[in-house]
Amino acid sequence: MPADPAATDPARSAPATPSAPPPEDASLGGGWPVIDGWARATLSPSGPRLWQTLTHRSACLSCAWGTGGQKGGFRDELGEPLQRCLKSVEAIGAELQAGVPPEVFAGRSLSELQQLSSAACDRLGRLDQPLIRRQGSDHYTTIGWDEVHALTAAAFRCADPSRLASYSSGRSSNEAAFLLQLLLRALGSNNLADCSDLCHAPSTIGLSRVFGSGTSMVNLESLQQADGVVLVGSNAPANHPRLMNELIRLRQRGGFVLVINPVLEAGLLKFGSPAFPIRSMLGGGSEIASLFLQPIPGSDTAVLLGLQKALLERGAIAWDFVKSHSDGWQALIAQIESTSWDTITSRCGLSREELEHAASRLAACRAVVFAWAMGITHHANGTDNVQAIANTAVLSGNVGRPGAGTMPIRGHSNVQGFGSMGVTVHLREPMRRALEALLGRSLSPVPGYDTRALIEAADRGAVDTLLCLGGNLFGANPDSTQARRALGRIDTVIHLATKPNTGHFHGLGARQTLLLPVFNRFETPHRTTVESGNNWVRLNEPGTTHLRSGQLISEVAFLAELAHRLLGDDPIDWRRLQDPVYVRALIARTVPGYEAINAIDTTHREFEVAGRVFATPRFATANGRAQLAPTPLPDLTLPDASHFGGLATGERGLVLSLITARSYGQHNTVVYKDGDSYRGMPHRQTILMSPEDISSSGLQAHQRVSVQGDAGRLDAIEIIPGSIRRGAALMFYPEANGLMHAVVDPASGTPAFKRVPVLVRG
Ligand SMILES: Nc1nc2c(c(=O)[nH]1)N[C@H]1C(S)=C(S)[C@@H](COP(=O)(O)OP(=O)(O)OC[C@H]3O[C@@H](n4cnc5c(=O)[nH]c(N)nc54)[C@H](O)[C@@H]3O)O[C@H]1N2
Ligand SMILES: Nc1nc2c(c(=O)[nH]1)N[C@H]1C(S)=C(S)[C@@H](COP(=O)(O)OP(=O)(O)OC[C@H]3O[C@@H](n4cnc5c(=O)[nH]c(N)nc54)[C@H](O)[C@@H]3O)O[C@H]1N2
Ligand code: SF4
Numbered sequence: 001m002p003a004d005p006a007a008t009d010p011a012r013s014a015p016a017t018p019s020a021p022p023p024e025d026a027s028l029g030g031g032w033p034v035i036d037g038w039a040r041a042t043l044s045p046s047g048p049r050l051w052q053t054l055t056h057r058s059a060c061l062s063c064a065w066g067t068g069g070q071k072g073g074f075r076d077e078l079g080e081p082l083q084r085c086l087k088s089v090e091a092i093g094a095e096l097q098a099g100v101p102p103e104v105f106a107g108r109s110l111s112e113l114q115q116l117s118s119a120a121c122d123r124l125g126r127l128d129q130p131l132i133r134r135q136g137s138d139h140y141t142t143i144g145w146d147e148v149h150a151l152t153a154a155a156f157r158c159a160d161p162s163r164l165a166s167y168s169s170g171r172s173s174n175e176a177a178f179l180l181q182l183l184l185r186a187l188g189s190n191n192l193a194d195c196s197d198l199c200h201a202p203s204t205i206g207l208s209r210v211f212g213s214g215t216s217m218v219n220l221e222s223l224q225q226a227d228g229v230v231l232v233g234s235n236a237p238a239n240h241p242r243l244m245n246e247l248i249r250l251r252q253r254g255g256f257v258l259v260i261n262p263v264l265e266a267g268l269l270k271f272g273s274p275a276f277p278i279r280s281m282l283g284g285g286s287e288i289a290s291l292f293l294q295p296i297p298g299s300d301t302a303v304l305l306g307l308q309k310a311l312l313e314r315g316a317i318a319w320d321f322v323k324s325h326s327d328g329w330q331a332l333i334a335q336i337e338s339t340s341w342d343t344i345t346s347r348c349g350l351s352r353e354e355l356e357h358a359a360s361r362l363a364a365c366r367a368v369v370f371a372w373a374m375g376i377t378h379h380a381n382g383t384d385n386v387q388a389i390a391n392t393a394v395l396s397g398n399v400g401r402p403g404a405g406t407m408p409i410r411g412h413s414n415v416q417g418f419g420s421m422g423v424t425v426h427l428r429e430p431m432r433r434a435l436e437a438l439l440g441r442s443l444s445p446v447p448g449y450d451t452r453a454l455i456e457a458a459d460r461g462a463v464d465t466l467l468c469l470g471g472n473l474f475g476a477n478p479d480s481t482q483a484r485r486a487l488g489r490i491d492t493v494i495h496l497a498t499k500p501n502t503g504h505f506h507g508l509g510a511r512q513t514l515l516l517p518v519f520n521r522f523e524t525p526h527r528t529t530v531e532s533g534n535n536w537v538r539l540n541e542p543g544t545t546h547l548r549s550g551q552l553i554s555e556v557a558f559l560a561e562l563a564h565r566l567l568g569d570d571p572i573d574w575r576r577l578q579d580p581v582y583v584r585a586l587i588a589r590t591v592p593g594y595e596a597i598n599a600i601d602t603t604h605r606e607f608e609v610a611g612r613v614f615a616t617p618r619f620a621t622a623n624g625r626a627q628l629a630p631t632p633l634p635d636l637t638l639p640d641a642s643h644f645g646g647l648a649t650g651e652r653g654l655v656l657s658l659i660t661a662r663s664y665g666q667h668n669t670v671v672y673k674d675g676d677s678y679r680g681m682p683h684r685q686t687i688l689m690s691p692e693d694i695s696s697s698g699l700q701a702h703q704r705v706s707v708q709g710d711a712g713r714l715d716a717i718e719i720i721p722g723s724i725r726r727g728a729a730l731m732f733y734p735e736a737n738g739l740m741h742a743v744v745d746p747a748s749g750t751p752a753f754k755r756v757p758v759l760v761r762g
């Protein structure tokens with residue numbers, strides 16, 4: 001029997017409460033724990049330095065929503081105040097730690113350091129000395145910069161360009177990112193793997209296919225003109241807290257928020273934002289979702305096709321718009337018409353009534369922004385998911401005008417800048433031509449390795465030298481056993497990092513591993529820039545570090561020195577690239593939309609990347625029209641228990657589709673806080689399951705079970721009952737990464753981190 005849509009409408013019915021209530025108010029995201037967190041952090045011994053950093057004119061380190069910069073630490077691009085969240089404080093707090101005490105590396109063997117959890121690695125402190133681990137040694141030892149430069153140059157020189165690679169994470173600056181790719185490409189390698197390969201690559205590819213541009217087409221102002229938001233596969237209350245302010249405002253002006261998520265995330269129902277202290281905090285939180293749909297994980301193309309079908313049947317397709325501004329709609333309409341409601345509802349687990357109700361609410365909106373994050377991209381059909389969102393936006397006439405459009409919610413604070421700077425294996429033609437003109441030679445035609453291809457290549461012994469500009473390549477990848485083995489087959493691994501992480505202890509090169517300390521964004525002694533997920537380029541002022549006796553280096557200085565040693569002044573004076581103003585001049589010449597960066601040192605004027613925000617329905621495709629195409633529905637059949645070796649006699653259990661996601665208190669592979677009170681998960685060795693699955697399989701709440709995946713098993717995991725769709729479960733990454741082999745989306749190479757078949761047994 002189809003469910004009553006009211007059953008999932010939090011405005012009309014209370015959400016299911018987890019049976020073990022957490023200590024804090026789990027029905028509210030944000031709220032008092034946030035105020036408490038601010039108070040603790042700012043009253044701590046590093047409090048004064050923390051405040052100084054918060055008010056420093058540089059962008060927030062943490063997420064790509066983007067806050068701070070020239071308008072001041074607490075302001076967004078429109079100059080609105082109070083736009084810093086606790087996540088930002090957490091990130092700064094970790095950067096303000098003292099240097100790692102020398103006795104840690106001198107006294108502890110690598111085997112001991114490998115026992116440390118992700119949180120314990122981070123708590124060792126800041127890296128402040130260059131370190132090396134040589135073949136056969138069980139220790140990292142200190143090394144001087146002269147030797148570092150000589151060794152890294154030698155490691156790059158002796159490798160065939162196809163055996164050189166880099167990996168990067170999106171916290172470094174545009175200038176460092178630009179230099180990184182310029183160096184690799186000048187040497188003849190396109191092996192520029194990046195964390196975005198594990199993240200929003202399906203968004204970039206899917207949006208490029210449809211609109212010819214791979215980023216958000218709305219800006220903050222436009223979002224403020226919307227009266228509808230569809231938020232799919234995002235836990236924004238934890239991962240992009242200031243986006244919640246926009247949703248609160250939208251609800252306050254009578255707008256509609258449709259949330260699509262298999263987990264009834266507390267903060268998506270109600271969120272207490274310190275930016276609205278009276279109404280939002282004291283009033284018990286502001287309502288976020290107007291309507292909450294809880295589909296089967298991985299079924300979003302079916303959900304979106306259902307919304308499209310309901311729009312078609314109620315005559316709510318924006319036909320004039322579609323016919324004037326898109327191609328390919330005929331095939332898409334044919335797919336919508338030929339796919340039955342039975343197929344759609346059985347695939348996504350939602351009722352026709354729910355989908356029709358949601359479509360009718362959307363059709364009543366004047367301007368809708370479609371936003372999404374990892375719940376959409378982390379699937380074997382991630383790119384199809386993104387295209388299905390884009391199709392829905394076009395069919396409903398919600399693109400190419402103010403207040404409407406598609407908005408991928410990006411991850412790392414400068415991950416989008418890395419893509420713009422050309423750190424990608426999908427370099428766009430205009431930038432390729434500009435780089436070739438700059439370098440006076442053709443770039444290598446050999447396709448580069450993305451992150452998964454890099455791991456596979458390293459595993460077969462095809463990589464000699466790897467430079468990691470930040471990140472945790474080991475911890476972020478699926479199949480930790482393979483990741484460790486693959487990195488161990490690379491001759492030289494060079495990590496540039498601010499703080500130690502598990503990857504520095506498990507991702508060891510065969511001959512040598514260098515661990516080199518760098519300044520973070522607010523310490524770098526020269527100006528840098530970053531780009532937010534909404535295409536806003538921020539300028540970071542120079543800073544200083546508290547690590548006064550440390551030997552930190554700026555990433556730009558390191559890369560320019562390496563490039564100079566390798567290439568001298570052929571065809572540009574690489575040492576001149578020590579000067580970030582010159583790097584910005586080269587960026588202005590080669591990166592489409594970045595012309596305004598040339599003047600930024602004199603004007604200090606931050607800017608929106610040109611050509612990205614579409615306020616009119618003329619897109620960046622060859623003919624200016626959106627390119628629609630059908631999106632196939634995925635086969636979501638799960639293997640049965642025998643696939644995992646079956647259950648032993650007397651054992652109980654079931655096969656579930658596991659979502660691996662972030663807890664409230666972590667930033668990617670860096671864990672700050674053990675538990676997640678919003679989901680009622682008191683520590684990290686937990687699995688969130690629906691109460692129905694627990695009882696039907698004969699397991700018990702809080703029982704310790706084993707979770708068996710294709711690649712590995714985790715034991716002593718506590719079952720936590722919670723508001724998650726039946727058939728699905730949730731565990732925290734990176735601990736869960738040992739469970740799965742990589743199943744990737746063929747279009748983007750991004751792993752299906754949100755749909756990992758596992759057997760839960762106990
Ligand atoms: N505090 C903090 N902020 C961060 C980060 C962090 O680790 N900590 N990381 C940064 C980075 S790099 C990124 S990419 C972003 C990540 O931001 P998010 O994408 O919000 O992070 P995840 O924890 O991966 O959560 C994804 C959400 O998708 C839902 N989901 C899972 N499967 C499906 C599905 O099949 N369909 C739908 N519709 N939903 C699904 C999950 O229930 C969850 O709510 O955050 C950035 N900001
Ligand atoms: N199972 C599972 N796996 C996932 C995900 C998931 O949801 N589930 N999410 C995926 C996603 S979306 C992402 S983006 C990746 C994240 O993968 P990565 O980006 O590779 O990992 P992080 O944990 O963000 O990297 C943190 C490290 O960066 C370094 N760092 C911090 N700031 C700086 C800086 O300014 N400069 C330099 N040089 N280094 C710095 C610090 O040493 C810190 O330890 O993980 C992916 N893996
Ligand atoms: S929402 Fe993101 S960018 Fe804004 S303050 Fe919080 S972590 Fe920083």
Ligand SMILES: [Mo]
Nearest residue numbers: 199200411412
């Ligand atoms: Mo990410």
